[in-house]
Amino acid sequence: MFVIGSGAKHLEEEISKNAKILKTEIKKFPDGEKYVRILEHGEEVIVVQSTYRPQDEHLIETIIIGDALKEAGFEKLKLVVPYLAYSRQDRVTKEGEPISVRAIMKMLGLYYDELYVFDIHNPKTLDFFPGKAVNIYPAKVIAEYFRDKLENGLVLAPDRGALERAKEVANILGLEYSHFEKERISPTEVKMTPVDVNVKGRNVLIVDDIISTGGTMIRAAEILKDLGAEKVFVVATHGVFAEGAIERVSKAVDELAVTNTIPTKVSKISIVPEIMRSILEVKS
Structure with missing residues (x-):
């Protein structure tokens, strides 16, 4: 019950x-x-x-x-x-x-x-x-949502700390994965570079745990577009979203989606199947 x-x-x-x-x-x-x-x-x-x-x-x-x-x-x-x-x-x-x-x-x-x-x-x-x-970690439902959008795709984490999330999603989809390396150029400027992957002509999914202001995701999407990525998708487990963040991120990427741990207008991925699998061990 x-x-x-x-x-x-x-x-x-x-x-x-x-x-x-x-x-x-x-x-x-x-x-x-x-x-x-x-x-x-x-x-x-x-x-x-x-x-x-x-x-x-x-x-x-x-x-x-x-x-x-x-x-x-x-x-x-x-x-x-x-x-x-x-x-x-x-x-x-x-x-x-x-x-x-x-x-x-x-x-x-x-x-x-x-x-x-x-x-x-x-x-x-x-x-x-x-x-x-x-x-x-709802890797399965995230992967299934993006499966048809990532042919010849790539999964990226915005930093090394989120690499395990990218790995889990990529392994389910059978895709390559990597992360962005950050280098501080000045007190106000950070350089972000995808590590050891070629994004030109490919669809890229960026995965993270939380999106709040969305600044990191917007910058990452801009870099990927400059490097020749075909489409850029962004997903997070939790859409905390500061005021205006949904609109700002959505304008910078081809699609923004989060799970429904928090109800938002971009909460497109349900975690209920994961609840059933993890707690009730219901196969789906």
């Missing part, structure tokens, strides 16, 4: 085609506080809750859902978080700062036995969760 939080309502219809949705009541009191009521009973349940903006509200709701499920007698709680808020705050850079993702992981661990997240910024931070924690 599944419980769908307010941050995952956009996934509910598709999930309901494969699994039972537990009857719940989630609403707000007049003062803005959340109210949760579990209307059915059972032993094991999977809660799906994405924690994009308003992040704090979605996180608090997740905790209250966990408490309500325990109160209703559920013994094993699994939590699927398509997008985990605070995951980029994974280190101390100035004295007195918290490791915010650690605090979030410990909080979730008060109620949930297992945690499944999608393409977390730093997989090592899953060690902060006290139970079983799994990072899912």
Whole structure:
């Protein structure tokens, strides 16, 4: 059985085609506080809750859902978080700062036995969760979406740190992969160069975990076009998108697509098949 939080309502219809949705009541009191009521009973349940903006509200709701499920007698709680808020705050850079993702992981661990997240910024931070924690990279659904658009194609990561994502997608498609090397020319200028690959006349897919302002993707697309790439596609797991970023990136590339960990107008790739494969082990 599944419980769908307010941050995952956009996934509910598709999930309901494969699994039972537990009857719940989630609403707000007049003062803005959340109210949760579990209307059915059972032993094991999977809660799906994405924690994009308003992040704090979605996180608090997740905790209250966990408490309500325990109160209703559920013994094993699994939590699927398509997008985990605070995951980029994974280190101390100035004295007195918290490791915010650690605090979030410990909080979730008060109620949930297992945690499944999608393409977390730093997989090592899953060690902060006290139970079983799994990072899912939706390479298969990304690859399938772009399969027909990448004949004689190439998959690139915007930097070496994202190379593993490019590798996973490329291996599914049987394509070559590489990354951009960055070289700082001045305090305000960075040179980006694809490493050891020829992009001329080829369709290129750039893959990353998060797009916020989109500046890196726009610069990468410009470089690829200058080098003779035929078409440039951009994909990310999480479309955080600062104001105007969708429009700016879309103008610079042939297609922009993200998964639906966060609902946006370019969330064209569903992660629900990955939820079914990874948590329920449903073959598809």
